[in-house]
Amino acid sequence: MSFPQPQATPYSVNNYGFFRLNTPLSSPGDIYESDQGGHAFCVGPNSDIANVNMAYFDDQVPTFMQFMTISPTRSFTGLVNARNDAQYVPAGRPGRILFWSDDIYDPNFRPSAAVAGDTIQFVPPLLDVVQYFTPLASVVPPRINKEFVFQNYVVPGGHVLYIVVPYYGRRYAFVNFTNRNNVSPNTFGISAVNYAITDDSSVNPFHQETTILAPAVVAPGASVRKIIRATVDGMFDALVFSLNNGGPAPLRIDVADQDES
Amino acid sequence: MPAPPRSNKLAPVSLNPSVAQARAPAATTGDAENRNEVSTYLTKIGGTHILYNADRMWAKVTLTLKTAGPVAVGQHANLTPVLSGRGQLLQTGVPTAFNVAKGHRLYIAATSVNPVAVLVEAYPWLETITGLAGAASGVVPAAPATMLSSGKSGR
Numbered sequence: 001m002s003f004p005q006p007q008a009t010p011y012s013v014n015n016y017g018f019f020r021l022n023t024p025l026s027s028p029g030d031i032y033e034s035d036q037g038g039h040a041f042c043v044g045p046n047s048d049i050a051n052v053n054m055a056y057f058d059d060q061v062p063t064f065m066q067f068m069t070i071s072p073t074r075s076f077t078g079l080v081n082a083r084n085d086a087q088y089v090p091a092g093r094p095g096r097i098l099f100w101s102d103d104i105y106d107p108n109f110r111p112s113a114a115v116a117g118d119t120i121q122f123v124p125p126l127l128d129v130v131q132y133f134t135p136l137a138s139v140v141p142p143r144i145n146k147e148f149v150f151q152n153y154v155v156p157g158g159h160v161l162y163i164v165v166p167y168y169g170r171r172y173a174f175v176n177f178t179n180r181n182n183v184s185p186n187t188f189g190i191s192a193v194n195y196a197i198t199d200d201s202s203v204n205p206f207h208q209e210t211t212i213l214a215p216a217v218v219a220p221g222a223s224v225r226k227i228i229r230a231t232v233d234g235m236f237d238a239l240v241f242s243l244n245n246g247g248p249a250p251l252r253i254d255v256a257d258q259d260e261s
Numbered sequence: 262m263p264a265p266p267r268s269n270k271l272a273p274v275s276l277n278p279s280v281a282q283a284r285a286p287a288a289t290t291g292d293a294e295n296r297n298e299v300s301t302y303l304t305k306i307g308g309t310h311i312l313y314n315a316d317r318m319w320a321k322v323t324l325t326l327k328t329a330g331p332v333a334v335g336q337h338a339n340l341t342p343v344l345s346g347r348g349q350l351l352q353t354g355v356p357t358a359f360n361v362a363k364g365h366r367l368y369i370a371a372t373s374v375n376p377v378a379v380l381v382e383a384y385p386w387l388e389t390i391t392g393l394a395g396a397a398s399g400v401v402p403a404a405p406a407t408m409l410s411s412g413k414s415g416r
Binding site: 009012013015035036037038039079080081082083084085133134135 | 330354372373374375
């Protein structure tokens with residue numbers, strides 16, 4: 001999580017019509033809070049997380065904590081009070097509105113093909129939630145089509161670099177990789193992963209990996225293009241790109257919630 | 262020679278300090294009394310706080326909640342818990358007007374920091390009317406204890 005955590009009250013005091021919780025995830029256990037009531041809630045435009053859990057104070061629940069999930073396909077409109085004067089039980093914490101990712105994120109994930117000496121870099125997923133302070137008739141919550149661009153890499157000699165890009169809830173991706181190193185080839189591959197709650201130190205973690213594009217040599221000056229569709233390849237938590245040369249090798253990844261075909 | 266007619270329409274005022282009496286209304290209304298007050302009040306977390314103190318004159322107080330709240334407003338000194346119904350909950354973006362009589366207060370309570378637009382419109386003419394009404398009723402009789410102390414019977 002970013003520190004300090006974004007606070008809702010400064011948005012209220014400064015007369016913004018909304019509170020935006022926009023923060024990178026550092027662990028799947030990050031929980032965020034808002035001490036302001038809201039009239040509408042939706043996933044923000046820059047969110048990599050697709051499903052966001054929300055908890056609010058409800059007198060009719062034994063723990064006083066009621067749950068809801070919002071996503072790019074389902075926002076929520078309706079007044080939800082932040083009950084700062086009441087407490088959840090048994091935690092005894094104030095009855096504020098809580099947010100956390102419903103999607104699993106595991107920064108300790110390592111591809112099953114990785115060996116000692118390989119390196120891995122994560123693009124930390126952004127959790128973006130917008131809470132509106134005034135009534136809205138409806139909220140249109142689709143996320144933006146994101147672009148991830150890489151060009152030069154730090155690859156240990158004789159080893160592989162893995163780049164993990166969030167792909168939660170996305171249905172389409174376009175990948176374009178070009179080896180601009182005029183001397184050395186670059187072995188490029190794409191796989192996908194669905195995270196599981198698991199012990200990463202075990203011999204066989206429970207993460208599910210799918211090969212999208214088997215690693216293959218890309219000659220100097222050559223390009224690789226790949227389109228990933230939910231209807232063809234499936235839906236994944238993250239895409240994993242592997243390469244073994246520092247480049248330059250532009251890698252452009254466009255992801256979208258809707259299939260662009 | 263007959264006394265000249267009184268030009269003052271107000272009832273005579275007793276100079277006896279032991280006799281209660283209505284306060285004479287102000288002869289004129291100054292600019293300060295006619296001026297509207299426009300401000301934004303930021304609610305405080307917990308407790309009941311005075312939003313407007315009508316110690317000088319009647320006023321119409323219009324409140325507009327800018328965020329979601331909840332914010333309760335009322336004339337009871339203790340409005341908490343905010344959702345208890347002891348006060349009226351403000352609705353977001355909906356101006357709500359209260360006529361606050363002289364000598365009364367308007368209280369506010371919230372569980373979070375919320376901006377509330379405040380418009381205070383004074384009623385100087387209402388002050389005059391109430392003063393005239395009190396003066397027209399004449400001198401208010403003193404309490405029985407006062408009369409007994411002067412040697413008169415309460416019967």
